[in-house]
Amino acid sequence: MGYFVTFEGVEGCGKTTQIRLLSKLLSSRGLNTILTREPGGCPIADKIRTILLDADNRALSPLAELMLYGAARAQHVSEVIAPALNARNIVLCDRFSDATVAYQSFGRGLDRTVIDTLNLHACQGVTPDLTVLVDCDPNVGLERARRRIDATSGPREERFELEELSFHTRVRTGYMQLAAEEPGRFIVVDGANKIDVISAEISRLVIDRIPETLHAVC
Numbered sequence: 534m535g536y537f538v539t540f541e542g543v544e545g546c547g548k549t550t551q552i553r554l555l556s557k558l559l560s561s562r563g564l565n566t567i568l569t570r571e572p573g574g575c576p577i578a579d580k581i582r583t584i585l586l587d588a589d590n591r592a593l594s595p596l597a598e599l600m601l602y603g604a605a606r607a608q609h610v611s612e613v614i615a616p617a618l619n620a621r622n623i624v625l626c627d628r629f630s631d632a633t634v635a636y637q638s639f640g641r642g643l644d645r646t647v648i649d650t651l652n653l654h655a656c657q658g659v660t661p662d663l664t665v666l667v668d669c670d671p672n673v674g675l676e677r678a679r680r681r682i683d684a685t686s687g688p689r690e691e692r693f694e695l696e697e698l699s700f701h702t703r704v705r706t707g708y709m710q711l712a713a714e715e716p717g718r719f720i721v722v723d724g725a726n727k728i729d730v731i732s733a734e735i736s737r738l739v740i741d742r743i744p745e746t747l748h749a750v751c
């Protein structure tokens with residue numbers, strides 16, 4: 534088996550920035566690394582992503598939203614993540630199952646047991662070996678995310694950015710609770726630091742945890 538690393542945190546905390554830097558570093562060291570993201574990561578799940586992040590879909594109900602995340606994850610796991618892990622790759626995924634607990638349970642208020650059950654089925658036995666939580670004040674993250682969205686052409690994926698601050702604060706609390714529940718799986722880094730400082734910390738902590746057998750190609 535390979536090694537599965539997920540990145541989590543509130544909007545704009547720096548997940549995509551950091552996961553790309555880590556992916557480049559691991560690849561430059563000769564490690565077989567696959568970078569993917571949720572929602573999405575394969576053509577069918579990317580179509581579901583469009584529905585989930587489209588700000589015009591304000592009427593999407595919390596339960597329908599949850600089911601769409603489950604559907605996208607089931608497809609992504611069977612089409613991309615599980616085969617890549619079976620082929621002994623290091624898989625880096627920008628958001629995964631913890632996001633559904635943080636956003637749909639802590640954020641939206643859905644029953645956690647329903648979400649845990651859905652995740653259990655959607656993940657099909659795949660669980661993260663390591664999760665990097667980029668912790669960040671939602672005020673800071675939202676400001677960064679809005680600036681990035683304004684500067685980017687193409688569809689404005691901002692349905693969550695438009696949620697009120699209290700929603701994002703609950704999401705942050707949810708993530709911190711998940712990290713406290715499984716301290717062995719989570720690494721928590723301070724997203725308020727400079728990009729290169731965070732990157733150096735993540736690289737050091739992640740490389741230490743990657744099994745020796747996967748370093749063999751170096």
Ligand SMILES: Nc1ncnc2c1ncn2[C@@H]1O[C@H](COP(=O)(O)OP(=O)(O)OP(=O)(O)O)[C@@H](O)[C@H]1O
Nearest residue numbers: 543544545546547548549550677678681726727728
């Ligand atoms: N530590 C940082 N300090 C300042 N700016 C940052 C930092 N990390 C990322 N940024 C910038 O903030 C913006 C958001 O970063 P990024 O897209 O990596 O966040 P994200 O967590 O992936 O956001 P989203 O939840 O919307 O996917 C980008 O323009 C990025 O360049």
Ligand SMILES: [Mg+2]
Nearest residue numbers: 548549550627
């Ligand atoms: Mg991102």
